[in-house]
Amino acid sequence: MTLLEVKDADVVYGRVHALRELSFTVGEGEIVCLLGNNGAGKSTTMNMLSGLVRPRSGSVTWQGMDLTTAKPWDIVAAGLIHVPEGRRIFSTMTVHENLLLGGYTVRDQKAIATRLDEVYGMMPRLAERRGQQGGTLSGGEQQMVAIGRALIGGPKLLLLDEPSMGLAPLVVKQVMEIVASVNAAGTTVLLVEQNARAALKIADRAYVVETGSATLEGPAADLAKDPRIIEAYLGG
Numbered sequence: 362m363t364l365l366e367v368k369d370a371d372v373v374y375g376r377v378h379a380l381r382e383l384s385f386t387v388g389e390g391e392i393v394c395l396l397g398n399n400g401a402g403k404s405t406t407m408n409m410l411s412g413l414v415r416p417r418s419g420s421v422t423w424q425g426m427d428l429t430t431a432k433p434w435d436i437v438a439a440g441l442i443h444v445p446e447g448r449r450i451f452s453t454m455t456v457h458e459n460l461l462l463g464g465y466t467v468r469d470q471k472a473i474a475t476r477l478d479e480v481y482g483m484m485p486r487l488a489e490r491r492g493q494q495g496g497t498l499s500g501g502e503q504q505m506v507a508i509g510r511a512l513i514g515g516p517k518l519l520l521l522d523e524p525s526m527g528l529a530p531l532v533v534k535q536v537m538e539i540v541a542s543v544n545a546a547g548t549t550v551l552l553v554e555q556n557a558r559a560a561l562k563i564a565d566r567a568y569v570v571e572t573g574s575a576t577l578e579g580p581a582a583d584l585a586k587d588p589r590i591i592e593a594y595l596g597g
């Protein structure tokens with residue numbers, strides 16, 4: 362079942378046409394990846410889905426809700442939780458306090474406690490470091506906190522922007538494994554990545570975004586073998 366449908370979305374910043382008739386869908390339970398080079402429009406797409414940027418034309422629908430007019434807080438309440446690029450966690454707050462921030466808008470305290478247990482179960486490194494300040498963590502650990510904080514909010518669709526950015530290959534693998542286990546536990550994921558190799562390993566489907574449009578789409582396993590992808594994104 363399709364949960365999210367973006368159809369012919371155009372976003373313009375002054376003279377920059379960032380999205381041009383961008384169309385893609387995300388189905389329930391999927392990991393869908395948007396691949397693309399710098400400036401392709403990936404972060405703009407995530408910002409559009411969170412209500413931070415409005416399309417000039419086109420439609421963006423989440424389970425019948427029009428995301429082109431919805432307020433950002435209503436979008437969060439509808440279950441779309443955004444983990445922006447750059448691991449923005451609070452450096453002077455502990456891991457535990459950072460995670461708790463993800464439950465700021467959640468009324469059900471029992472749900473928060475259950476999700477905290479799930480996050481610590483899924484990421485034992487965070488459990489070991491729960492009293493440590495955010496600023497003292499490695500980049501990979503900070504990324505885990507950013508993902509964990511989003512999970513405390515109980516996402517239906519996790520919007521993950523470049524989680525692998527600046528991480529060593531082994532850490533990228535660990536982060537991608539976490540994303541795969543989040544998905545296996547029932548959360549649908551939209552993953553934006555420049556690291557096509559890592560993303561295609563865990564994604565079900567992927568779209569290539571070039572100058573604001575989706576130019577290629579298919580099952581991740583097929584795209585990983587596509588000569589055009591190998592040449593442009595896998596360094597082949």
Ligand SMILES: Nc1ncnc2c1ncn2[C@@H]1O[C@H](COP(=O)(O)OP(=O)(O)OP(=O)(O)O)[C@@H](O)[C@H]1O
Nearest residue numbers: 374377379397398399400401402403404405406555
């Ligand atoms: N706030 C803004 N004002 C003006 N132009 C912008 C703004 N944000 C993005 N752009 C431009 O829009 C285009 C798409 O940018 P976007 O950040 O969405 O790309 P991206 O695929 O996420 O790139 P990267 O991988 O480098 O983060 C680029 O040309 C960028 O310079």
